Amino acid sequence: MHPSRRTVLHSAGAGAAGLALGTLAPLAAHAGQSTQDGQVTAAARRMTVPLDDVPHVRTWMAWPSSRSIWGPDLAGVQQDIALIAKTVARYEPVLMCAADESAAATARTRCGSAVTVISTIPVDDLWMRDTGAVFRRDGAGAVDAIGLNFNGWGNKQTHRKDAKVARLLAARESLPFTTAAFTGEGGAVETDGDGTLMATESSLVNKNRNAGLSRAQVEAKVLAAYGADKMIWTPGLKGQDITDDHIDVTSRFIRPGVVMVQVPPADRTDIWAEDAREQLAILSAATDAKGRRLQVLTMSGPDTLRSDNPDFVDSYLNFHLVNGAVITSQFGDRAKDAGAKQALAAAFPGRTVVQLDVDRLMGGGGGIHCSTVQQPTAQ
Template sequence: MTTPPPAEWAPHDAVWIGFPSHPELWADDLEPARAEVAAFALAVHAGGAGERVLLVAADAEAGGAAEAMCPFAEVIVEPFGDIWLRDTGPIIGGDGRAHAFRFNGWGGKYELEGDDDLAARLAARAGLVLSSNDWVLEGGAVDGDGTGTVVTTRQCVLNPNRNPGLSEAEVERRLREELGFRQVVWLEEGLLNDHTDGHVDNLARFVGEGRVAIPEPGENDPNWQVYVHALRDARAAGLEVVLVPSPGRVLRDEQIVPASYMNFYLGNAVVVVPTYGAANDDAAVTAIGALFPGRRAVGLRADHILTGGGSFHCISQQIPPRS
């Protein structure tokens, strides 16, 4: 029987973190985004109390910059399209096997050279046995509690731009057989203007066995209906729901962006929460930190990373200890 991936609060041996590498993609945000990634990596390292940090850079120039900014980290140079390793890196199961899925640029939106086989290359570097699965699944589209329960969204996983022809029942079968999940909790849609078509790691995250955190619907929040529906569906599936603050309406160039405190990263020593200069930043860091009392809660700005479409959870992928 396939063993499901460990919950993110289980111990990590190391973490892969994508380092911004392509000036043509990041433009004026390249250096500020690198600074935000470096601050995130430093927080996760936690002076040696956290996991090993493996910064993944796409070329020699970016690798040199990563080494200069993060001397505490190991730098890996592997070609990739962009830094979203939660989606392009492997998902590691409870048996230590790395699982690679097809990647099609979030439904054909951003197909960049090097992203489609990065999972296999990172797994080989880490000496992991690789299992290849011939359908599209991004790591940010699923979140599990380590016991076999997983939460996901229909908007993303059942989107015809990913897996045309796959039914909900067929996806559930594959999640059971290939990743060991036993209960699939389906939410409907993700955040407004999320180019991932509704990744669940911006909406609902497990914070304990059978216990999920979801943003609290609030006035003038562009995602309030999304949160209401997610609350309804999570509770209907028998999950305990913890409400945490939402950043509300966050604008960049007068456009609503999918800013989310749910895109936190849970390391061995810290929980790192992205902040955006929103009124609820401090309250969210406090609330999420209270869910993990054995870890230090750190709030870090992620404005420039967000210009690429994601935040700290999106750019990272943890590696469990070898059994």
């Protein structure tokens, strides 16, 4: 990444955070699979956030319409969100949430008939990965949703509407909903769907989200929410961007036991380059919840960009998996763009890799994964 990501200069002031509305039990109340003697197994009853590659019901997105947040960049960011939505809609349904009916009308015009746009779940901004519900499954056909008490990345941006999005998504889908016992964002936590999570300490063990909680306390609450057993932490970077360094820009689970890390060019020595190298070193030495030594794949970041925006996020790894495809970015560096496409095609055999120019969005400090969230099927 370049030296800064989604700086607080884009923010519109802090809004009221959503309050936690309950505590989260790691086991669901409904019945799960039974053993031969009729006893329900804990593994079957446990609600777990699956890996992104499971089949999806749909992708959720949010339409940007706030000039107080985006200023003169709004039209370009809308262009990119529409491109992402139309691309994802070739593979699975897209449901776009808009702030009001006026914003919804604009979104319908830009996105076309393949994308469903609603104004009944109002939004402040476009970052659905962070504001939307995190969906879980139990292995026995049940799906529920959790909310992570979104507070504007530590009260850095207005979020009165965004704080309610997760609950409203669950209500629209008639899914059981629980709020987690910690404050965070979906982009801050990567899951392998098999018991292991990874995150940066800077984004969760941070007084602007979880004041007074130790790393061990935050870890226990995150594991309970995600139905997981082990957390792999990297230090991350506090206060350098609005997210406090979400891990989904640099390191992603490909499948259980396998991660991919985007590594910067050798001559990069800025704080983001050093952060990426630190993540690579930690993950290369880590084992997962099943005791497997992680296999770490690497992808080279671009050498050149079309943009000179200091907030630009040059991440190929901020991709979104959809049914049958991988939607990722390209930056105009022909060799590195081609290498990224090849690496993702090898990592996800059988999926089409689609690369998009979404430079306006990436200049806002986030990417394709940040602006989408998947709703998995029940099985």
